[in-house]
Amino acid sequence: MPWVIAAYAVTGVALVGYAIHLRAARRAALRDLQRRS
């Protein structure tokens, strides 16, 4: 069972982590766009 939990936990962390990264990068890009325009 620990192997199964590890596999699903890794998947969850990777996908949620990437989505959070995209959200943070989008906010930074919006700030950058406002600053430059």
Added chain:
Amino acid sequence: MVSAAVMLSVAGALAWLLWLTGDVGERIATTRWVGAVAGVLIPVWLLLVYYAPIEIAQGVIQKIFYVHIPAIIPTYFGFVLAALGGALYLRARDDRWDQLAVAGAEVGVLFCSLMLVVGPIWAKPAWGHWWVWDLRLTTTLMLWFIYVAYLFLRSFAFGSDTAKTFTAVYGIAGIAAIPFVYFAVDLAQGSTMHPSNPAREGLPPEMGRTVGVGMVTFIWLFAWLVAKRLELAALQAHALVASRVRSA
């Protein structure tokens, strides 16, 4: 039924992403519907995984297959999108297609990485080894390196037209590795430890349904992530144009 749902999801997600790329700024609002579909599918897939029968030979670790196998579809999808976006960029010289190619490659690498991490988590208790230099594993690792190199190339030459052209050609050439990965088990002619492709193994209905729902879930999750990455690329491109106008 399940394979039809998978094929329809791939076709639907591809059509939506191509339509979205046409005008990300105006059409990005549709992403929330795709996110909602993925949000509904995730708990359904997890429930199916939980209630799927335990396989006699492997025991509970076989449930790792329900995340490992579905990850292959977004991997191939992402790399095909990188090639398709690259080809459309070479034809039209329109940055939107280049952004689609980069988004496909990046999210494809994410799912390929997942497959390469989750596979060994199953292999350790099943084979007694984290990794073996088997043809399927080696070709998958090779595919991962090809598209990681693609992303490195892009990050080193952001905004350059030469880099866009080069990576478009590279992305198209890269998909030549996909058939080697897919047919690796057949090419190895019995000298591989990796199980053969599930479509030919004929899984029992409950297991096949769980794999199928996992595939559909991952396809829509992939499409949602690619759309978010496309939106980011469009914003970054606007910021770059704004800074050039300001400094001119």
